Each structure stands twice: as structure tokens, then as C-alpha cells.
Amino acid sequence: MAYLQNISRFSANDNIGGIITLRVIRKDDVETFPEPSNGIVYGDIVPKAGRAFVVWSAILESSSTKSATKATREGASKQNTLPFLLPKDRAAIKPQLDLAAEDEFIVLFTDANGTNKIFGSLETPVRFEYDHDSGKSFENLNAYDCRFYYPDGPDNFFHYNGSLSAPPVGTAPAVVKYNGVAIASLAPGEVFNIISEFGFTNFYTSSS
DSSP: OOOOOOOOOOOGGGOOOSEEEEEEEEGGGEEEOOOOBTTEEOSOOEEOTTOOOEEEOOOTTOOOOEEEEEEETTEEEEEEEEEEEEESOOTTTHHHHHHHTTSOEEEEEEETTSOEEEEOOSSSOBEEEEEEEOOSSTTSOOEEEEEEEEEEESOOEEEEOSOOOOOOOSSOOEEEEETTEEEEEEOTTOOOOOOOSSOOTTOOOOOO
16 A cells, blocks of 8 residues: 655644643534544534533643554554643532543544644543642642543544534533532433432432
């Protein structure tokens, strides 16, 4: 196969590191994902009705991507990661992060060179994990140390030439908690149905 072509020289001004924007969507909220061709997704990623990519605004210069090659008996596989920092310990977002740690995602990001890329697909979605560090002094950052990751398998970083949909606006999602533990996040109009043999004796609600 004749695939080799010339690779042009770039100056330092043509190659800027870092990630500018992160857009996140649950795998289960994607209706259509075009089949990648030669590492490029041509066409639009289409969310299900009422769903959309949301923007997670990370601390500037905290985001990056890394794709490590791992040799196996079956051939080469990838271990891909996208780490970033979210500022400040906030009650408004922690339940969302806890639920995200149990879910699967597709991440659309724009790097500092203006290149749009995708991390994950319907067949190879990415996972999420985070830690929190308050810092030891006023100069330290109080932040969530976050990471989207794909532990081992075929490469799932793709260039994206589709459109970038606007994030949803309006009321923030409701968070459902059971004894203080977040168990669901609901968009406006969604119903969370509890099926149980027990009644509502000694049952009460509280807001936070």
C-alpha cells in the first residue's frame, strides 16, 4: 500500500500546546456517530432528542492529551488519556462528577491550534475519574484533578470535521440523592420512577 507522503516542516509558532475547550456527552445520549475513516470523523455527531454536548470549563493550561502505544501479542493497542483541572470544591458540581465516574462518554475538544478532535466513540467510549486537592497554602490551587481515560484497545482519538453544537441553556439539572448519596441527575421534564414494596412511612425530603 502506497501511503507515504511528504511531511512539511513546522515552525514553533505553528504548533501550540494545550486544549482550549472541552465538550462532553454521555455515550447513551448519542443518536448517530459517523464511522471514522483514516482517523477522521466526517459529518456531525447527532445527540438524541433533548440532549447535547455540555461545556466543562477547565483551568487554562491544565488540559492535555496523551496517547501511549502498548505492544501486545495481537498487535499494538492504545492507552489514551485527557487530564484537566476544574477549579474549586463546589457543591453544585460534585454530585455531577460522582455520577460521571460511573458512566461512559464521548469528548469533543478543540486544541490551541484550532483543531477539533474527538476522544471516544460508541464502540470505544471513555471513562471519567477525579480526585480533589484543597492545596496547603493560599498560593495553591483548590481543584478537582480530573481525567478522561481509555485504558487499553484500538485508538479512539479522531479528528473531527463536523459542526460544533451549542451547549444547552436554561435550568441546571436536578440531582436525586438517597441518604445523601447522588443516584441520578435529571434534566427538566424527566421523571425518576422509584419502584418499591415499601410505603412512605417515616419518609421525608430535604433540599440543599
